[in-house]
Amino acid sequence: MQKIALIVDSACDLSLEVIKEKNIRLLPLRISYSHGEYKDKIDISADEIYGNLEKEVPKTSLPSAEDLEKILIDLENEGYTHVIAVTISSGLSGTFNSIRLALEEHPNLTSHVFDTKILAMPEGIVALEVANLIKEGKSFEEIVSELPTIRKNIIGYFTVNTLEYLKKGGRIGRVAGTIGDMLNLKPIVTVDEEGIYYTVCKARGRKQSISKLISFLKDELKENKCNVWVLHGGALEEAKSVLESLKGLNNILSLDISQISPALGVHGGPGLLGLAIQKVC
Template identity: 35%
Template sequence: MINQQKIALLTDSCADIPQALVRRYDIYVVPLKLIFSDGEYADGVDITPTEVYRRLPQEIPKTTLPGGDMVEQAFARIKQAGYTKVLAINLSGGLSGTRNLVRLIGEQTVGLEVVSFDTLSGSLGIGMTVIQAARWIEEGWTWTELLRAMPALIRDTHVFFCVDTLEYLQKGGRIGKIAAVAGTLLQIKPIISFTPEGELINVAKIRGRKAAMQKMVQLATALVPRGVPFNLAVAHGDSLAELKEIREMAQKSLPDHLHLMEGEIDCTLGAYVGPHLLGVGVQMLSDAMNAAGKELEQR
């Protein structure tokens, strides 16, 4: 349903937003593409993460930007629906040119005012930001208030991921600032986050899966100042049973979260990191609300 401000939200398939929330907030999602030897697939449209994981041992796909035509079609649908403004919130420019593509096409789209933001993040980092913007739109925030809030919201959004191996990141050329991690036989698990420039970096190397999960929750908890309103998010890639476990850990350590988002890693990021990923994210709201001139509720 169109909001009174006529502001639409556009993101990409790496946002990992549950479909129920995509539908509730009328979010427009453009899919990135995966290229296997037998053809090209649209992320989340023609192929599922489970299918990607099944194929990874035989072939690591190339990943590429959404087609320009798909972005143009998304803007056309937004116009047709009656929106006049678009907040575009996309995958880190340190990993993909998707945000730049959306920005350029948005600038050329007649009849829409489009402002594009680089989340400098991926998965939960994008999804939490899009959904928080959707809540604010639903609450009646103005276009100006949203634009003032977004830089602080992005800056105060932090995600951590635990992967089984760096093999896929290395083979896919997405290693960024991640140092090699020795010790596969010792069950050393790297914990990955994003630099302020939106590149991947490993922030810890932990022995054992359970200890790595606990460490991610500790890292996230340490970022949340006492009394500050915040959102919490968890995600998995081919690890549904462990998602419940890390969600319970995170909720126990951070019981005062305003909202909890659960996501499943998309095909593109799944191809980057491989199966058995777990993630935790936190997003503080105080600075963003202050930037927009909004009152904070006392907690």
């Protein structure tokens, strides 16, 4: 009989409460300051990251090999036979590859590592769907076969107050920034098929950038019923305001707020706002 475990990295933006409730194993990314290293979501919060950005912009790195090895050994000891790992885009992090290589050293665990090609709550939605399928008693093979369909129905968009932190972290990809900052142009950013950031469009000023975000959602709602999450990085009040503005829209099945994880907050900087959209067929 199959006993299936689910591993996610901390870029997924799922709360610790949800992770515990869904019996998900969390693999934290690492956040390094000059004075020490922290485990993402475990040792440090997103609010702490934003509160310290003016003093120091920390570095982020892959989950530790020790943390990953402990999870895999624990799973074997607990009688798990299969593992599904859901990861942040391989175009933005080496986490996918590190998990894949580690699992090769554990042949007793039949495994599948799924590169979502996304990040933040859109990645978390994939993980939630997998957790639900495990709870429903679906087989490993059934779940793996459904992953591409789950993923194709999820998209995310975000806008930032400044591209300064994306540039400092080397995560800017095809997002052009310096001139845009000077002209107060706010990019609406998503990821391409390779999981790399790119700019969908630009808006002049904060108000217009939020309007653009909402317009993308409205386009999806014309064709599909959707679950929607408002994403924020150190911008809770603005996120609440956006959420309120969405409540009257047709075809929204559920509506919630999600805070960007500490490690992603390092790169987005304070003031990030976004939307995660899951089309429900």
